[in-house]
Amino acid sequence: MIRTIAVIALGGSLGALARFGLTQWIAANWSRSFPLATFAVNLIGCLIIGILYGLWLHRPEFSPLLRQGLFIGFLGAFTTFSTFSLDTLRLLENGESLTALGYILLSVCICLIATWAGLSLTR
Structure with a gap:
């Protein structure tokens, strides 16, 4: 370890x-x-x-x-974008297109919201 x-x-x-x-x-x-x-x-x-x-x-x-x-x-x-991309590619290669699309949308949208929320907390 x-x-x-x-x-x-x-x-x-x-x-x-x-x-x-x-x-x-x-x-x-x-x-x-x-x-x-x-x-x-x-x-x-x-x-x-x-x-x-x-x-x-x-x-x-x-x-x-x-x-x-x-x-x-x-x-x-x-x-960390490289890991996100590999995870998405692996989902697509496994035929999980809907999961991949959800992962993309959730990752981008939720992370943008989280960034905005974090910034808002400091204002």
């Missing part, structure tokens, strides 16, 4: 630093009229989780510790 926690913490640290570095680089080089940094982080995270998940499906001998460090740690800190 201690090794798992350490691997996730290391991955999380690296993911947070990668997100910070990419965000700073984009902010210094592009206009801020569109949230390009967040979009780029989410897009890159989704690409990475797709690649890693595909590798894991075809090579199940990959270390569970490595998978946890990358999925939960690195990508969890880099972006």
Whole structure:
């Protein structure tokens, strides 16, 4: 258990630093009229989780510790949108289109409402 926690913490640290570095680089080089940094982080995270998940499906001998460090740690800190996208894709692949649509709508709408509610509580 201690090794798992350490691997996730290391991955999380690296993911947070990668997100910070990419965000700073984009902010210094592009206009801020569109949230390009967040979009780029989410897009890159989704690409990475797709690649890693595909590798894991075809090579199940990959270390569970490595998978946890990358999925939960690195990508969890880099972006949680990648996990949301993978969960949705898996629902679609399992033929659960209605559940996937509900998950998308609930996640976006309820999270926006929760963000608004949290902000409202501080005003």
